[in-house]
Amino acid sequence: MSGDGNAADQGPAHRTVEIGMAIAMGLFAILVIYGAWIAGVGWGFEGPKAGFFPFIIGVILLGATAINLRNGLQTSDTKVFAEWSQLKQVWAVTWPIAVFIALVPYIGIYVASVLLIAFFMMWISSYGPVRFAIIAISVPLITFLVFERWFLVALPKGPLEAMLGY
């Protein structure tokens, strides 16, 4: 049953994503116009008010997205945006990043990085545990030295660093 007609089985249609993007941008444009309207779009005491420029930008953006939307609707392109298996790959990196970011305020960026690197190495590469540990621990450790010691840039730290006196 494979063939040209079955593009929908392989992944979302490019056209759908294209239309979705245009609609999302249109909504963003409306948000900007609304926000600019609240801030005042007219001519104030000292010249144009704060919302003057964003209002113009929002209106042109709305116009441009309308044309992009029309082009998206008119296209007869049946190509696939990406195959489901490819999107799965993308998702497989997106959620670990999200978890990594969510963990940073609690355990600090260094420990979270150790976990992130360890996770990826376990998942993608087939390294033995020793090499594994060396890379997962040494990279954040070097980063720690570079940032906290040499450049004196403070990054988010968690209980482990506090225990060690940082």
Added chain:
Amino acid sequence: MAEFANLFHGFATVLAFQDVNIFGTTMYLPFNVFIMVVGIVLGVIIGVLPGLGGANGVAILLPLTFSMQPTSAVILLSCIYWGALFGGAITSILFNIPGEPWSVATTFDGYPMAQQGKAGEALTAAFTSSFIGAFFAVIMITLLAPMVAAFALRFGAAEKFAVYFLAFASFVGLSKEPPFKTLAAMLIGFALATFGTDHMTGSLRLTFGSNLLLPGFDFLIAVIGLFGIGEILLTMEEGLKFKGKDAKINLRVVLQTWAKLPQYWWTYLRSCIIGCWMGITPAGATPASFMSYGIAKRVSKNGKNFGNGEIEGVIAPETAAHAAGKSALLPMLALGVPGSPTAAVLLGGLLIWNLQPGPMLFVENKEFVWGLIASMYLGNVVGLIIVLTCVPLLAAILRIPFGIIAPIILMFCAVGAYTVRNSFFDVIMMLAFGILGYLLKKTNYPLAPLVLAMVLGDRAEEAFRQALVGSGGNLGVFFSNALVSSIMALGFIALFWSVISAGISRVRGTNTATAG
């Protein structure tokens, strides 16, 4: 020639010895040269790795330079940029994977050459071409930038806005993406720049009562997200596997290749001019490399063989890409309008170091400007030596599995995003921009205008509003004198260029039709 005196002063700044504290020991060494080497090595690595490019590499490292002297800081960051330009060619030729968008055209003939066992020759040609393109651009900057800056000193608010208008209009008109998509991407950038405090009146706008939106969106976060995270998501989707050719570069190959290159002098000159032109107008290195390759293919007597490993097909795009990459700094320094996303990030750096890019920079911060220009000459030479000697080492980096490289790059992106303003919200925004970047790229929205609009949004708005305040709200101010009118007119020509050129070719078409 005041420029040459200034330039020599610049060389003195770069080569000056100073006491430097490294790892607790004080050493007496030419710190800026040391910084230059570090920057180029870092840059080449950044250029070689997928997911890290010039723009976001510089963006991630920018916060580390806050405490440095501006001259050293800009040397470090600009050398990363030069390094990244060099590095892109290595992956293109050896792995058929462009490390940077501007080296896509290099894969067309570079990889076939590597397959034929001529990798060393292709790499030497690529690096030498990069060097020549960059050198041409730097000479042009040395000669032209002071003149442009002196001329721009006469600009008022209306002229300033007209220059911004010209820059952005050329994006829409010259982009290879659909014009309304370019326009939409650019306007999103402008809109994002307006969130938070209005710098002219001090009042708040578009915050919708949220404290998180008070400081607005920082363009560095957008760069790290769009170019860094977005690129990694794309790489994951493509399921990249690195299978590279071996590179053997030795002195004999280098000398043999060099002996061949002079016969292509016309290709070099043409590519340099295309590159400089595309770099000054904000089209950037990527279109420059494609255009140069396309023209070389059309006019070369070996044109038919392009795509099968023709050395000219490596020379043309590499020369143009580097010429464009370097000359993008001319409008940034002289007018405050960056010609590429990476130049935009550097401009953001200048603002952070309290230097106002634009014509006044040449008057008030001579040492900084000429130090930077001198470092471009020296950095170019240092870069050529480093890449010619380190290719096997750099190719080895690419053999590290992506499963290890990806999380490390992600970590650096997060660190970079956090350090911009010590804000955790920014790290979350980085991921949001990353997903946005992935979607935009997949649907053919160009990212460069978005970033440039975010960087220049405030300044363009300020010029626009100041001009209107001066004229009492009359839009005629943008056509009030010959100078501003001609810049605006150029802007409109650039904006509608695709329509105009289509019209011209149609008229020509009918002419030939009637003639025939």
